[in-house]
Amino acid sequence: MAGVEISGGAIRIAGKPTQIISGTIHYFRIRPEQWRDRIAKAKMMGLNAVETYVCHNLHEPKPGQFDFAGMLDLEAFLDEIHRAGLYAIVRPGPYICAEWENGGLPAWLSARPGVEFRCMNPAFLAANDRYLNTVLPLVKKHLYTAGGPVIMLQIENEYGSYGNDKAYLRHVRQICLDNGIDVPLFTSDGPDDWMLQGGTIPECFQTVNFGSRSAEAFAQSRKYRPEGPDFCMEFWNGWFDHWGEEHHTRAADDVAQELDAMLKTGASVNFFVFCGGTNFGFTAGANGNGDRPGDYAPTVTSYDYDGPLTEWGDPTPKFFACQEVIRKYRPDAPFGTPSPVRKAAYGKAELTESAPLLEALDRLAAKHESVRPPTMEACGQNFGFIHYRTKLSGPFDNRLYFPEVRDRVMAWADGSYLGTVYRNDADRFLPVRTGPAGAVLDLLVENTGRINYGPLVGRDCKGLPLGVGITWQMLSNFEVWNLELDDLSGLVYGPFSAEENRPAFHRGSFDVTETAETFLEFPGVKGVVWINGFNIGRYWNIGPGNTLYIPAPLLRKGKNEIVVLELHKLNAPSVTLTDRPRLD
Structure with a gap:
């Protein structure tokens, strides 16, 4: 068979000039x-x-x-x-x-x-x-x-x-x-x-x-x-x-x-x-x-x-x-007119069970220890979240300092929410107060996407690359969980419970008689959604858009499972599946 070549100012396939x-x-x-x-x-x-x-x-x-x-x-x-x-x-x-x-x-x-x-x-x-x-x-x-x-x-x-x-x-x-x-x-x-x-x-x-x-x-x-x-x-x-x-x-x-x-x-x-x-x-x-x-x-x-x-x-x-x-x-090309795909509005799916993330760490990943917070890359982690935990001394009234956040960290002291610092924030301090016994500091860091263009490709290491400090005093001795979240089968659910700024997995189901393309309205402030165990991606209420696409092949006739990891606050104890995509 004759090959493909670039010659005579043309792409030639089997010797014939071809416009691709x-x-x-x-x-x-x-x-x-x-x-x-x-x-x-x-x-x-x-x-x-x-x-x-x-x-x-x-x-x-x-x-x-x-x-x-x-x-x-x-x-x-x-x-x-x-x-x-x-x-x-x-x-x-x-x-x-x-x-x-x-x-x-x-x-x-x-x-x-x-x-x-x-x-x-x-x-x-x-x-x-x-x-x-x-x-x-x-x-x-x-x-x-x-x-x-x-x-x-x-x-x-x-x-x-x-x-x-x-x-x-x-x-x-x-x-x-x-x-x-x-x-x-x-x-x-x-x-x-x-x-x-x-x-x-x-x-x-x-x-x-x-x-x-x-x-x-x-x-x-x-x-x-x-x-x-x-x-x-x-x-x-x-x-x-x-x-x-x-x-x-x-x-x-x-x-x-x-x-x-x-x-x-x-x-x-x-x-x-x-x-x-x-x-x-x-x-x-x-x-x-x-x-x-x-x-x-x-x-x-x-x-x-x-x-x-x-x-x-x-x-x-x-x-x-x-x-x-x-x-x-290409007048002889086999042109055609595609029909719009079949879409379905499956309505509301109630979220009936919950599994708080901070209580499920050991069910999602093996804990290991590190003197300073390691990056995801140092742990061999590709995607998802990384969780750090350490013990604060006490008593004091001071500020947590994050020299570098990649890309978004939520912080708690003895379970009390301190706040969130995003990579683009000019202020990377969070106030923290401890009693005489000190406090347990929990830090959940999300990788929101490694840079894909320019000089930082390959160098955008995720987590807290420069650690975390009390003002300039850098903290040591951390427990670490690498939360790739590629397997949620270890989660144990209890009754539905949604507490603001307390990340949790919420599970529900919806019935399908005929599979079709459908769209999930963003269920909360920020999080991730799984359909029948498949991660369809992140949502964030800052937009653009308000829906996530759910391909028909992910659905099955009968009962379908949905799991929502909401980091901050759900809109309601249910999610809505619509036939109207919204990207703008």
Whole structure:
């Protein structure tokens, strides 16, 4: 079979110049039962390819322990793309950004002695090479040259935004070659001089990422690759949201106009994103470069992105506006009109049982001891919360001091709530008073998302990296619980009880006669929700939006379990399941 090559200013597949019109679908953000539906709708819009990242941190949760099952079954996803008759573009990183926790890099790597990220550093390369040497043989089986759909593979990701170690880029390229990747290898960077100078190498095809002013972006790219072809690997047709900000949208006609401008010049395009999906569990990342106080901005659970297809699979006006543009350039494509997905309002589910978190620590994690509060990374913890406990002396009337909070700490003395300090708070003191016998200090710290872009990627260690003090006197001798919360089976529930600022798991159930897509209205101030044991993600009443998406495949006919971990205060002793999503 003839292969894929970049020559004569064109992408040639089996010798034929081909304009690629692709769309991003992240398999790890969508339930496997829905992959076929999302891919089919990409084809209906007129796309001829699907692009995806590969997430190192989920595929290798512990050093040397790999997971490619269920939502992480990359090969099954590529099979679905092939079955649909579409091409595939794979971007395995190891760094992916993607508004994904730690940019896809595994948290345990941050604790490696001497590690420096994304460069020719031995500690980093040991993990990087093992990962790529595990993933690439899987991808190789699905290359176009092996009869599969994969026509291109990226090395690294937007590297020019981070570094300029060309030896490292060539090292990653060589690993790909050594693993038999014989389709074009490419880089992708922003269309700025410093990015293109730092992130590209002559041996790889150069693509660029942008959302508008395509003529300027491609002209800038051509300064470094006059021969082309032009390829916008990330056409930002929408945008992502941070907690506490406005929901981002972009007008459909504006996106369609920019798309038309690119396609009529013969450029190839990848919609970033076509269908965003969801940051289930604790997988959402954050932004912040540490260059100004309070710049930390964690990403919300929804990764709808205002794309052509919604988080739950409905076509949007953007879908049809872009479809009309694509018709001009792929008139023989098998276009279609997706129907809106079936949604259901299951109503109210009573929360009938509760398990206070501070009383359940030993049921959720094994306790260990540390002189100073260790970070999550030092404990080998990937996600969730970490709890610290120590004994305060007494009597005194003073203040707790948190030199660095990553990212949000709730504090109690002898069970009495002292307050909460957030990473962006200018005031990192909490008043505390003890009697002659002293007091037990409890500190619950939440990782609200590791930074996924910029110089702090890999360095955003969670917990209390600089400890906690009584004014400047740093406290010692802590009991520690690593609360990944990936298994709640050890919880023992009692009657429903909700006490303000006393974190607790609350359990209830609801009945389903026919499964459908549904949405959970935020049940309280801040917390996490599980449906039938699956963590659907965080909520926070600072918005944007007021609902969490619950995919239909998570539901079953009959009784369904819901567990809510509320950190502060429930709205009511029940939750509401609606058919009306609200992201704004």
